[in-house]
Amino acid sequence: MEGGVHIMSRRMVRPAAEHAGELPDHETVHHLTPLDLQTITVDYVQKGVVLPKPPGGGEHVVEHLVSSFARALARFHPLAGRLAVAETPSPGGVPTISISLRCNGEGAEFVHAVAPGVTVADIADSLYVPRVVWSFFPLNGMLGTDAAVESRPVLAAQVTELADGMFVAMSLNHGVADGFTFWHMFRTWSEISRRSDDSADIELSTPPPVFDRWFVDGIPMPIPLPFAKLEDMVRRPVYTPVEECFLHFSAESEGRAVALLLLD
Template sequence: MSNENNQKLKIISQYFIKPKQNVKLPNHPHYLSAFDILQLSTPYLHKGLLYAKPPSLSSIDSLIENLKQSMSIALVDFYPLAGLLSTVKYDADQSSWVYVDPDKGPGATLIHASSTEEYKVTVNDIVTCYENNSRFIWSFFDMGELGVVNHDGHTRPLLSVQVTNLVDGVFIGFTMNHSLGDGTSIWHFIKVLSKVFMGQGDEIEKPIFKAMFADGYGPVLKLPYSESESVTHFDVDPQLRVQVFHFSVRTIAMLKAQSNNNNNNNNNNNNRISSFQALAAFMWLSIARVQNLPGESDMHCCLIADTRPRHDPPLPATHFGNFVHLISVTSKMNDLMKNGLCWAATLLHQGVMGLDEKQIRASMKELAESPKVSSPKKLRDVFGTCPIVFTGSMRFDAYGAEFGLGKAVMIRSGYSTWRNGKIVVDPGREGDGSVDLQVCLLSETMNALESDKEFMSYVS
């Protein structure tokens, strides 16, 4: 967090929250799967909700007090989030084992922050901060400073909630260690916390904490020292920009119709290109076009797919952890430009339909045989400097979390969004299938995209 950002916010109070009652813990630690271990070198998840301050809000202090009580209740079911990571080293084979100790540490964190008297931040300031390319949004998340990665969960909270009081609104920033769960997991926690806050605790869907391992492997997966010690920090290129583009239900329907226009099997639901695949193909084409690269250049597009529904039998969305798989599609630049939207969308559709349990199990086994952590360098070696990577989902019920403040104004993310080519998919506020895309690109590419008339004609 920059000095400028520190001057705009001040910390009023900080609380450590443990489960409200003693939790009957299993007789083993919380194990990390091979996919969880991959995340040790990546940033924490940052998901934030911006609210206009309702007249019914008596005081921020009452909101904080209710959140303290609600977190302590929610953590009874989400107990691993109140602990810390631990590591056992095995000198004999120069390896280490990382797991979650639910009893370790002071608990999850709740922070009350406020804009300062000198810098009175409003809801509109947050709405427009992306348009002004401000990184001020990072300060609305605990551990929002550069360099923090999931491996730091050995000493830093695995879960932190920061409530920032604005002049006319409230921003609630949720920070969760990504080695414990994915986007589905953090939104599940947020939804449960809101329901507990609203007195609807009897309606919650409890999480399932059970790491999955390849047959014959686990639950102890050992990393070589060279891997566990290579986890250092996360950098952001100063030339990056993040912008939010909104796509209406009508626009997405148009893209979907165009993508299915030449699909001979579009009467078969399994062969119909989805709304998301059509939108992803449109973004892939648009970004490739404005980069104006040589025709033989490889253009990569990657989707982070939820694997829960692809297991047999399917896993419920409440299964907590990293149940995701990278789907990668590649095209030459000239092929992408020549063949257009329907062709690009078909490539993505085929990649999605090709992901099944057999492929997921094969990846689980490969990682279990040789556990490792992810790194930007490894991704660059495989995909080059700017693969388009989609994360998030238009299906998350993000706006269902109200905390007595009404429907949120918007969803925002922290610095973990800032990677060249990364696109975070969030549902639009009006619902019904509208979408917000938080797009991160180098300034030159972003400027070209914003100046592209064909692209901007689809943006609301």
């Protein structure tokens, strides 16, 4: 394994609707629930997949992934929004703030990178996760609250071309959505990307997402937080560096696990 990761381009991708009425005609606001607010101070959800190098590769494939990402984002248009912080009035003059998701369609970040000295085997055959893998993820090291302080995207994708494959990754603000929504978006992007132009009008097998949030009766919306400013609610602990390991599961072992689950 030689060299590192080189960023070729960064762009902001806005939702691209395939059908009329797929996108709202005005900005909406989603207030965060208590559970959302508990997870907004942690790192972004980050996952990625290693894929074989497609025929032709290069810029053509990246542009195709950008286009399909924009169409998937139309279904998940709140993830193209931005977090907003507001001072909220409170009895007794105690300073409070609130955090909401403004669904304004500003877009999600898309990064194209290359790592010509890294092979699929360098990643998959290693017991420990190579340090270079961290560079395959966008918005790496950001906490959920950083997106509100700096008006950064709540969702980002990165396509890294390897010597003999591709690494496709996403990062999602945990205060905006959970791991289920993360993989729901990933599967939708994948399905749209695999379709040909002739099948664009065919209904996706992946169901549309649901972004409605539930609040207990009587809870004020937005929920006031007892802080004078957003930075006061964030803790940035320094962790002791550790080695992370890969866990490999064969198709047979996965099949047995699924069979056991079905028995229950």
